[in-house]
Amino acid sequence: MTFLFRLSLALVVLLLGGCEQSPAPALDQQLYIWQRQWTPAHALALRQSQGDFSMLRVLALQAFPGAGWSRARINPALLKADGRPLIAVIRLDGQLKALDQDEVIAQIQQVLSDWQAQGLTPVGVEIDHDAGNARLPAYGTFLGQLRQVLPANLRLSITALPAWLDSPALPGLLETVDSSVLQVHAVSDPRQGLFDPKQARHWAQRWSDVTTRPFYLALPAYGVALLTQESGVPVVESEVPIDRGGERRELLADPQQVAGLAADLRADPPQHLAGLIWFRLPLAGDRRAWSLTTLGAVARGDNLASRLALQWGEQGGLYDIRLVNQGNLDSPWPQRLTLAVGACDGVDALAGYTLQQTPGLLTFTRIQEGRLAAGSQRAIGWARCTKIDQGGFNVYP
Incomplete structure (x- = not known):
């Protein structure tokens, strides 16, 4: 082999190596904490979730039609000791007739002020509002106003619905926030089930085509019960029992189905997909949530088996x-x-x-x-x- 041939071969190898794409970064894994009333069981659950989940998105405040505002009774000492970054989640019920922008912003600012007084320094705010498509332009206006009054170092994110993909207002709405969380569970008639992995993958791909910002997928790690009514429209019972008799049909997200989607997303993530957010942190004795053992195994991509x-x-x-x-x-x-x-x-x-x-x-x-x-x-x-x-x-x- 001549010197010139060896040199040419080495250059080809270097050039080919330079064309290889670096591997995509691993998908981030985060957790929702959605209990309205914290209990001593949160301490163990937080400790056991430390190794698998990087950030906590904590229900902080809810607005209900007719009932007004309700604060989640968090344990700030546990969150401070935990040390993971926090995002305060504000739930604005989709049945609210309209958003009083000044009132909502004042409530959010008060929550942030109270958290800071308790020694908590959230890195962001997430707005969870299931607005109908017709109201997305007004929702975008509200988010723009909120972005202006929030401190510049606080990220603003929203929970989003697949139904919004049909709205021409969606691209502009997504430009007003730093990131979005696409909910791919419990978004249709509950009688059809909580989760469809093929549909979820399809929605994620379509979302990646619309947004230019990072987005996350909210994945289910829980179940609900459907209570039958004479009207035929089911009442959904989740973590809070409903004092009503009648037949209950239990629905539970299948860990193996969800694990299959998670593995697919890790292997071939849609553009802009930054991570997975699991709903919700399970507590000991939570009969309608996966155990933390199963949730951690799914998040890590472990092989699943009951013995x-x-x-x-x-x-x-x-x-x-x-x-x-x-x-x-x-x-x-x-x-x-x-x-x-x-x-x-x-x-x-x-x-x-x-x-x-x-x-x-x-x-x-x-x-x-x-x-x-x-x-x-x-x-x-x-x-x-x-x-x-x-x-x-x-x-x-």
Whole structure:
């Protein structure tokens, strides 16, 4: 190989290397905190979420038609100790007939002042207002006025709806804010489900074609119940119970479906997509949210799996029998479980299951729906037996 040929080859390699695009930055992961009343459970949830989520978007203030203004009762000491950047979220109900711009701005300024007095220094304000398309021009005017009175170092963002994609006012509206959060869950008839990954990807791509600013996707990590009414229009029950009888149909965003979309977005992000924001921070005992274990696994892109097993403890021949989830994916209660035992002179099932005893075998059968969070356990029954076979159990989904 001549010197000139080696030199030419080296130049080609350098040129080709220079043409390679640098990898896209990893998508940021953030969390909504949406509880109106903070509890001691927030302390553990905040600690456990530290490693996976960079920023907290905290419900601060809500305006309801007829009911007026309502402050979220946050715990400023916990947020200050947590140390992550904060965005104060202002929820303006979409059913408000009109926005009193001066009143809304005064309320926002008061919240920011109160937060600062409590030692909190938010980096931004997010306006969550489900305005109809006909009202987007007026909404844009309000946002422009708000931008002028907010301190220059505070970012202004909005929660946005896919329906706005059909509005000619959308490009101008997006120019008034620093970023937008496209909500791709619970945006249509709840009877059709909370989330459609293909539709969400389609909306994200269309949004990237309209905006010139960074945008985020708000993804679901929760469920709701639909209460039937005589009119046929369902009432949605979420984290706050509704004191009303009737049938409840539970809907839950499927972690594996959402994880599939998140993986697709990481591999091929639409232009301007800056990150994912998860709704919402789950607390211990939150029956309509993914566990924090499952949420963290989805956010990291881990492989998801439930590992259900039976465990028991014995004292004086009395066994308490527990169902455990040793995986990272929340699981429905299994339909049936069997356990090999010796002679038993007393057995019973606990809430959610019935028990059938046959020679050498206990069979637990589910009689109501429920979920077992990843990493948790629940008692399903007890038995007074001579022995229980350590490996003699089966779980049937």
